[in-house]
Amino acid sequence: MKKLLERRETSVFLILAVLCIGLTIYSPTFFSYTNIKNVLVSNTALGIMAAGMTFILITAGIDVSVASQMMFSATWLALLSETPFGNPVTLVLAAILIGFVTGAINGFLISRFDIHPIIITLGTNSIYRGIILVMTNGRWLMNLPKYFTAFSKTVFGIPLPVVYAVLIFLVSAWLLKHTYFGRSIYAMGGNREAARYAGVNLKKTIFFTYTYTGVLCGLAGLVLDSILGNCQPSGSNGWEMNVIAAAVIGGTNILGGYGTIGGTVIGVLMMGVIENGLVVAHVPTYWQKLVYGLIIIVTVTIDVLRKKKADSKKQMIEID
Amino acid sequence: MEKHVFLEMSNISMTFPGVKALDQVSLNIREGEVHALMGENGAGKSTLIKIISGVQQPDPGAKILLDGKEVEFPSVHASIQSGINAIHQDLSLFPNLTVAENIYLGRSKKGKIDWKECDNIALEALERLSVQMDIHELLGNLSVAKQQLVAIARAISLSSRLLIMDEPTAALSFSEVRMLYEIIRKLKKENIAILFISHKLDEVFEVSDRVTVLKDGKYVGCKNIEELDESMLVQMMVGRSVSYEALNQESHASEKILEVKNISREGNFKDISFSLHKGEILAFTGLVGAGRSETVKALFGLNPPDEGEIFIHGKKVELKKVSQAMRHKIAFIPEDRHQEGLILNMSMRDNITLPVLSELLDRLGFTNGKKTESLSEEYVKTLNIRPGQIEKMAKNFSGGNQQKIAVAKWLVTKPDILIIDEPTHGVDIASKTEIHKLLKSLAKQGMAIIMVSSEWQEVFALSDRVIVMRHGRIVHEDSTKTGDQNLMMEKAILGEGKA
Numbered sequence: 001m002k003k004l005l006e007r008r009e010t011s012v013f014l015i016l017a018v019l020c021i022g023l024t025i026y027s028p029t030f031f032s033y034t035n036i037k038n039v040l041v042s043n044t045a046l047g048i049m050a051a052g053m054t055f056i057l058i059t060a061g062i063d064v065s066v067a068s069q070m071m072f073s074a075t076w077l078a079l080l081s082e083t084p085f086g087n088p089v090t091l092v093l094a095a096i097l098i099g100f101v102t103g104a105i106n107g108f109l110i111s112r113f114d115i116h117p118i119i120i121t122l123g124t125n126s127i128y129r130g131i132i133l134v135m136t137n138g139r140w141l142m143n144l145p146k147y148f149t150a151f152s153k154t155v156f157g158i159p160l161p162v163v164y165a166v167l168i169f170l171v172s173a174w175l176l177k178h179t180y181f182g183r184s185i186y187a188m189g190g191n192r193e194a195a196r197y198a199g200v201n202l203k204k205t206i207f208f209t210y211t212y213t214g215v216l217c218g219l220a221g222l223v224l225d226s227i228l229g230n231c232q233p234s235g236s237n238g239w240e241m242n243v244i245a246a247a248v249i250g251g252t253n254i255l256g257g258y259g260t261i262g263g264t265v266i267g268v269l270m271m272g273v274i275e276n277g278l279v280v281a282h283v284p285t286y287w288q289k290l291v292y293g294l295i296i297i298v299t300v301t302i303d304v305l306r307k308k309k310a311d312s313k314k315q316m317i318e319i320d
Numbered sequence: 321m322e323k324h325v326f327l328e329m330s331n332i333s334m335t336f337p338g339v340k341a342l343d344q345v346s347l348n349i350r351e352g353e354v355h356a357l358m359g360e361n362g363a364g365k366s367t368l369i370k371i372i373s374g375v376q377q378p379d380p381g382a383k384i385l386l387d388g389k390e391v392e393f394p395s396v397h398a399s400i401q402s403g404i405n406a407i408h409q410d411l412s413l414f415p416n417l418t419v420a421e422n423i424y425l426g427r428s429k430k431g432k433i434d435w436k437e438c439d440n441i442a443l444e445a446l447e448r449l450s451v452q453m454d455i456h457e458l459l460g461n462l463s464v465a466k467q468q469l470v471a472i473a474r475a476i477s478l479s480s481r482l483l484i485m486d487e488p489t490a491a492l493s494f495s496e497v498r499m500l501y502e503i504i505r506k507l508k509k510e511n512i513a514i515l516f517i518s519h520k521l522d523e524v525f526e527v528s529d530r531v532t533v534l535k536d537g538k539y540v541g542c543k544n545i546e547e548l549d550e551s552m553l554v555q556m557m558v559g560r561s562v563s564y565e566a567l568n569q570e571s572h573a574s575e576k577i578l579e580v581k582n583i584s585r586e587g588n589f590k591d592i593s594f595s596l597h598k599g600e601i602l603a604f605t606g607l608v609g610a611g612r613s614e615t616v617k618a619l620f621g622l623n624p625p626d627e628g629e630i631f632i633h634g635k636k637v638e639l640k641k642v643s644q645a646m647r648h649k650i651a652f653i654p655e656d657r658h659q660e661g662l663i664l665n666m667s668m669r670d671n672i673t674l675p676v677l678s679e680l681l682d683r684l685g686f687t688n689g690k691k692t693e694s695l696s697e698e699y700v701k702t703l704n705i706r707p708g709q710i711e712k713m714a715k716n717f718s719g720g721n722q723q724k725i726a727v728a729k730w731l732v733t734k735p736d737i738l739i740i741d742e743p744t745h746g747v748d749i750a751s752k753t754e755i756h757k758l759l760k761s762l763a764k765q766g767m768a769i770i771m772v773s774s775e776w777q778e779v780f781a782l783s784d785r786v787i788v789m790r791h792g793r794i795v796h797e798d799s800t801k802t803g804d805q806n807l808m809m810e811k812a813i814l815g816e817g818k819a
Contacts, residue, residue, distance in 0.1 A: 180430050183417070187425055190416035197375055197412055198426035199397040257416040316587025 008251030008303055009263040015299075016270050019277065027280045035276065037159055041152070041227060043272040044161040045070065045220040046239065047265065050246040051172040052213030054264045057247055058176075058189045059209055060256025061110070061117040065125035066217050067239035069102040073221030075132040078141035078231035081148050088147050095222040096215055102128055103214010107207035117210075125240070132233045141231040151226035161223050168216060173261035181208060189256030245292065246271050249299050270295070323350040326513075327404075327482060328385040332378050334367050334537075341367045342378070345539045347532055349482060352511040354504055356524045356545075359534035359557055365517045366409070368534070369484045372515075373406035374399035400426065403481030407471045407488060415460030422459050423474040445477035449503055464609065465496050472503065483507060485516040489523060501527055519775075521550050533557055574598045576634075577768045578737055580619070583628030588614040589792045592628070596737065601759065601769045603783035603800070605776070606812045611792035612772045613655065616739050619770070620652035621645040632737075646675075648737075651730035655741035655772070661726040664715035668705070669696040671714050672728045699728040703758060720751020727758065738762065741772045756782055776805060788812045 023030040049066045056063050076098050080086050102124070109120045152161050176182035184205045187195040196202055225231050244254075250267025252259030274295060278288055330346040342364045349355055357365050370376040374393040384391055386402055393399045399406075413422055420442035424433075427441070442455045451469050459467060468488070475483055489497045504514055504527050518524055524531060525545060533540040533556040540556050578596040583589070589611040596602050604612040617623040619630070624640045631637065632648050639645050645652070654660040662671055673680060673692040680695070682688040693710065700708045703724045705717075714725055723744070730738065743759065744752040759782060763769055773779050779786055780800050788796035788811050796811040798804075 178433050178435075180433060183421060183425065183433060186417055187414050190414040194412050194414055197373075197396055197406075197408060199395065199400060200426070257414075313587070 009260060009266055011302070012249060012251060012263065012270060012299060013266050016266060016273060019270075019273055023273070023277045023280060030277070030280045033157075035280070037154075039269075039272045039276045040162050041159045043268055044165040044227070045224040045236075046242055046246060046271070047165045047268040048168050048216050048220040048223065049213075049239075049243045050250075050264045050268050051168055051261055052216040053243045053247045054250075054252050054259050054261060055172070055176065055185060055209045056117070056213055057244075057252045057254055058185050058256055058259045059206060060189045060192070061206065061209065062244070062254075063106065063117060063121045063210065063213055064240045064244075065102070065106060065121040065128060066213065066243050067236050068125045068128040069099065069214055069217035070220045070224060070239070071233060071236055072102055072128040072132055073098040073218040074225045074231050075136060075141070075221075075233045077148075077222055077225055078144060079135075081145050082141070086145065086148075088151070091148065091151075091222060095218040097218070099215040099218020099221070100211060101214070103211040103217065104207070106214065107210030110210060111203040111206040129234075136233045138234055141233075144225060144229050144231070149226050149229050151222065161227060164219070164223060168219070169261050169265055172216075175212075176261060181205065185209060186257065189253075189258070191257075242271060242292075245296050249296060251303070323352055325350050326387055327372075329372070330383045332368065332371060332382045332384075334364070334371065334376065334378050341537050342371075342534075343537045345534060345537070347372075347539075348542070349513050349515060350530075351481075352508050352513055353529045354508060354514045354516070354527050356528040356531045357515060357517045357534070358519075358524065358531055358553065359540075363534040363557075364537040365534055366486055367537075369406050369486060369515065369517065370408075372399065372404060372482075373408075373484060374404075375406075375408075396426070400478050403479060404484070405475045405478035405482075406484035407475045407486060409486045412471050412474065413459055413467060415458070417459060418456050419453060419459055419462070419470055420455040422470055423455075423477055425474075426478065441477055442473070445473040448476060448506070449473055449499075469496070472500070476503075476507065479512060482513045482515060485514065487517050487519070489518065489520065497523075521553060524553070525550070574600070577632065578619075579631040579634075581629045581631070583618060583625035583630065585614070585618060585623060585625045587792075588623060589618070589625075589789075592794055594787055594794070594797065596768045596770060598736075598768055599763050599766050600785065601763050601771065601783040603779045603786045604770065604772045604789060605774065605779050605786055605808070606789035606795075608774065610789040610812070612789050613741055614792075615789065616741065616770055616772055617652070619645065619737075620650055620739060622652070646733065649733070649735045650737045650739065651733055651735035653726050653730055653738070653740040653743075655745055662714045662722060662729070665713060667711045667713055668700070668717070668725055669693065669710040671725055672696045672699055672710075672732060675729060676732050695732060696728075699731060703728050703731075704754065718751070720754070723751065723755060724758075727755070731762075735767065737768045737770065739770045742774065743771055744773075744775070744778060776808075780805065 020030075029035055049070060053063060053066060073095050077091055077094060080090065080094055106117070106121055106124055109115065109124075110117045152159065154160070176185065184195065184200045187198065187200055188202060188205055192202070224236070246267040247259065247264045248254055248267070249270055250259070250263030250265070252263060252267075271292070274291060275288060278285070278291065325348045327349040328346075329348065332342055332345045332347070333340070334342040345364065345368060347357075347368065357368065359365050367376065371378050371382075372393065374396040377394065384393065391402065393402070393404075414425070417425070420438050423442040423445050424438040439455060446453065446455070446469075449469060449472065451473070453462070453466060453469075459470060462470070472485075472488065475485070488500060507514060516528075528545050530542060530544055531548065531553065532542040533553070535557060543556075575598045576595055577598050580595070581593050583592050592615055594602070604616060606612055614623055618625050619639060621639045621642045621644050629636055630639055637644070637648055639648070639650075663674070666674075669692055673687075673695055676695075677687060677692075680688050680691045696710045697708075699705070700710060705721050705724045705728070714722060717725065727740075740759070744755055756778070759769055759771070771783065773782075783800050786796075786798055786800050786803065786808065787794055788798075788808050790812055796808055798808065
């Protein structure tokens with residue numbers, strides 16, 4: 001119990017709970033089925049990418065190309081659906097394959113040349129985005145076929161995108177927690193040299209981490225297209241910052257070594273609820289960015305201060 | 321009966337850019353023996369064990385025989401598979417993982433982790449050490465000594481034939497050191513060989529069967545411990561016998577410059593009082609974690625005391641900030657010169673003149689090239705920094721010369737009091753002697769010097785007076801000319817002497 005209270009996730013979860021209760025009191029529409037469904041569905045793509053981002057941040061890396069990777073996949077999938085080859089099976093396979101390629105390119109460049117990931121992904125961010133703009137001339141791909149939008153149907157009252165996201169969270173949490181790959185990620189983020197000394201293959205681990213994130217971005221592209229019913233190649237600009245913010249609000253250490261999928265999910269919900277709450281509370285949307293920024297700084301500052309206090313206690317000498 | 325040699329290494333060389341860290345070294349290990357690897361700082365001991373444990377690869381031409389068969393250790397994993405594992409200094413653990421995981425990691429290479437196996441291996445390894453702790457606790461929440469025990473448990477569980485330890489007792493308290501000796505004897509009975517690096521002579525004589533000595537990257541010799549006594553061993557390491565010559569002959573009657581009265585800081589030091597005179601070298605010694613660095617940092621405004629008083633030239637002063645300390649003409653050279661003392665990507669000239677840059681401006685407020693140049697060159701000459709190219713980046717100098725640049729950087733402020741933490745840590749023997757000479761001549765010119773040192777030889781060769789600390793308190797103070805070295809060591813370790 002005490003350990004649960006000490007965790008960063010718990011405090012963010014409590015803030016989220018208080019926020020939800022407050023919003024419900026302020027405006028009962030917040031807690032309506034339709035509104036909750038809206039909040040969840042519109043944040044699935046963000047959540048799926050944030051799961052991958054959690055892996056990367058734990059290794060002490062970063063990926064600012066996630067939104068571009070998602071749009072890269074979304075655009076190709078929309079184009080595919082316009083051809084005779086488009087059907088549900090090819091869409092899923094293509095989403096995975098495209099994500100695998102974009103992620104693997106990041107992973108290969110970062111691990112092979114040992115260049116800081118922010119530089120590589122800044123580069124590929126621009127390249128992936130550039131390719132789809134050139135390909136489509138920036139044209140919107142409208143009216144995606146029925147079998148495509150069917151991916152985001154609601155079955156027995158549960159929207160399918162939420163089901164996909166939950167499945168991905170479960171698989172990701174399991175990978176992080178119970179596999180050699182997952183534990184190597186933590187080891188590497190905690191103490192890179194020690195991980196090397198313990199026989200962890202750093203290059204391989206980095207490669208897989210970015211590739212896995214790429215695959216999730218590919219799937220996020222599929223989900224996004226099917227929810228929107230169209231594809232705007234220049235869309236979701238700047239989402240990478242929201243993805244990073246969600247993971248960080250959920251307790252992932254940007255310097256590596258710590259983070260959980262559970263925390264990231266709470267972080268995603270927090271971002272979603274705040275966005276929705278501002279609408280429900282009739283705050284002009286222009287305030288949104290400002291509030292996001294404040295939330296990020298406040299939650300992370302509290303965490304850092306708490307850690308500093310704990311560390312300074314640890315370094316003390318026993319005086320007898 | 322002589323046990324059989326199972327690991328034989330010869331012609332081991334290792335070249336780093338500009339430095340030959342190892343030069344045709346050889347080493348052989350017998351089954352179930354305790355083998356000490358000795359040598360001064362920079363002799364190449366750590367490099368050698370990194371080669372055995374697969375962290376670094378030797379230059380071509382190296383020959384390693386395991387059970388008579390020629391092998392290579394291209395990776396850490398290859399060494400582990402041959403039953404060899406090492407505990408490196410400060411490098412082997414993960415603060416963000418649990419105790420159990422720290423012990424287990426590096427075993428399975430893929431797929432799902434078997435948590436039951438993980439717990440069992442951890443429990444078994446700790447059992448062998450007769451240590452009890454919560455294996456699901458995060459390692460980062462443990463004390464340094466407990467973390468060290470986890471590192472040992474981890475290495476033991478991975479080493480079926482040879483366990484390598486790089487200064488295993490450096491962070492341990494006295495009783496934990498005793499426990500480690502017990503563990504070593506136990507492993508020996510299980511026919512596991514142990515290779516360890518140590519600077520503590522008594523330790524080597526207490527537990528080891530054989531000693532291999534390296535000096536400046538070269539093999540000096542390998543002897544059975546019975547063939548040696550302390551002075552012979554020191555002679556092998558240093559290449560000459562070390563004399564404890566007292567170097568500062570001036571009397572203590574000179575002017576008192578600093579007086580510290582009953583300063584305390586929670587969790588750092590308690591009830592510290594001492595005084596410092598002009599032209600005197602005062603040494604703070606004791607075990608790692610005794611609070612020495614914390615105490616001297618208090619004088620430089622880095623660790624302000626909660627209570628107590630500090631007087632400089634008889635006047636009460638506040639030292640809460642570095643700028644205040646600098647105003648009172650105090651300089652501090654930290655132990656970790658790479659991290660805290662030098663800006664490695666700046667030239668030697670920029671490093672040296674940084675603390676006084678505001679005094680070297682011309683009328684328009686720009687830095688004056690001529691002034692900085694002549695000032696840097698003056699200190700290059702006095703400190704004999706080589707090579708004397710002031711535009712060369714600090715990172716391109718050898719450890720000893722970097723040390724001198726760090727010293728120069730603070731000497732330009734012309735301090736009255738110089739505080740230096742571990743003046744010769746990580747420095748080769750030649751530079752060590754030069755730094756010693758330098759400190760002595762500075763004292764002769766009237767500077768008051770406080771140094772923190774863990775090396776008894778250094779303390780006795782250099783200082784006039786010594787203060788021994790333990791658990792954040794001063795337990796002993798004596799003159800190095802008349803004081804009893806054994807008594808001081810006992811005080812440092814046990815808190816009380818036999819005498």
